[in-house]
Amino acid sequence: MSTDDLEIFFVAPPGLEPHLADEARAAGFATPVVSPGGVTTRGNWSEVWRANLTLRGATRVLVRLGEFRAFHMAQLDKRARKFPWGNVLRADVPIRVEAVCKRSKIYHHKGAAQRVERAISETLGAPISKDAPLVIKVRIDDNLVTISLDSSGESLHKRGHKTATGKAPMRENLAALFLRAAGYDGGEPILDPMCGSGTFLIEAAEMSVGLLPGRSRGFAFEKLASFDAELFGALKLSNTPAFSEDVRFFGSDRNAGAIANSQKNAESAGVAGICQFTEASISDIVRPDTDPGLIIVNPPYGARIGNKKLLFALYGTMGKVFQDRFKGWRVAIITSDGGLAKATGLPFQQPGPPVDHGGTKVKLYQTAPLP
Incomplete structure (x- = not known):
């Protein structure tokens, strides 16, 4: 897993993906590509931080960590144990796993999530918690297991400074x-x-x-092994309104x-x-x-x-x-x-x-x- 060339996915409200791509392009993200439900780009971890901090239109920022084939639960378990979780996750930070299965021999999404959770907890030592702010997303489509991480935590529409809302507020x-x-x-x-x-x-x-x-909120990526608080602080300070x-x-x-x-x-x-x-x-x-x-x-x-x-x-x-x-x-x-x-x-x-x-x-x- 190259940390200098990550696949990064900005989740968008469906129907507005092209406008998020325009925003990402204007903000200097590399060749944003529109797909259903969001926009894909590539970059290193600092680009993941920058996207969370600066993109107004994104709902959340997902990072693709890797993929492998698995045709049954035992194979999923074995390959999940060989995955380099320690490159990204910390042993002292709770995590949870969400899984989706489509057109695959592994069709039980809860069972798949539990296998990956157990693999992480037994190889890395990270605790599993259903309320964990760090979420690993597992997608099994046509027997291809794609592992992604939600780097945002709470939805990005929560800016952190809105105190009063009325009925049916616009996000x-x-x-x-x-x-x-x-x-x-x-x-x-x-x-x-x-x-x-x-x-x-x-x-x-x-x-x-x-x-x-x-500017007024925290993010899930601050709990990752790849996080550098000093560099992120400098990124925040580089913006002058x-x-x-x-x-x-x-x-x-x-x-x-x-x-x-x-x-x-x-x-x-x-x-x-x-x-x-x-x-x-x-x-x-x-x-x-x-x-x-x-x-x-x-x-x-x-x-x-x-x-x-x-x-x-x-x-x-x-x-x-x-x-x-x-x-x-x-x-x-x-x-x-x-x-x-x-x-x-x-x-x-x-x-x-x-x-x-x-x-x-x-x-x-x-x-x-x-x-």
Whole structure:
């Protein structure tokens, strides 16, 4: 197993893989390749650390450690015992193994996971725990056993500084990829007129000033034998955010609790100085005194709301307000219902692919600058 040329897989929300690949390319990761469910690149362990620390769109970062063939449990056991676990794992750190079996003679995934766990514990001495933060992922497909490691631990959308959320919050990595899909590059004003807990605005503000998404949290890779705390500390310090004085991120919501949550979250993330949150209904929003930018909004779309007629009226009002007051601004709306998007009367381009958001398939509808 070469530690200078690891295969690294960035897990993405399905449907948004190309946008994660764009982010990885812009961040200088080697030749990112899109595949279902994520993006593959190659690099050494410091690239694994850098991906966890800097990629906004990734759900987690997996590292392929190696592979071998196994046609039955005894062979799996024997080959797992010969695997160089000590190159990566520490004998004093608990681990757990998750297995998936497809089209293979070994078809019992729980039994396969237990065999690999026993092999690690008896050859390396590492304790096995069902709550262990370090997870080895075993995939047995067509009798080929692929061993990977989840280097992230908790899902990367958990940035470590969000304290207050409302109902059905947008995950941070999903918000970051939708912003990228809508053409946001960190340089323009953003308005979210139904801002909830402020996720879109805080992600956009952090992107604009260069705050690293993983700066406030820990990662599973810090428990590995391959981890170098000094080098990782230097990687963190090499990033210098560039704050501006201009307020360019505007959030409103008719719910006072949502505004309080947004303000609290922006303060916790360190971007409250460039964000402005106002209690207002959609019909009362005011165009900010800035250059035109991007309106991005995740309105209610009926999955949990009974009266669809009220929603059609809401979307109609929203579309009229944007067309009357926001000439020159682009609009991006995330919704599960094409009929509701149409009810805005906005000149939407072809919508993006369906993306899972909390069990509902949503699409991104966006316009060119409004005439």
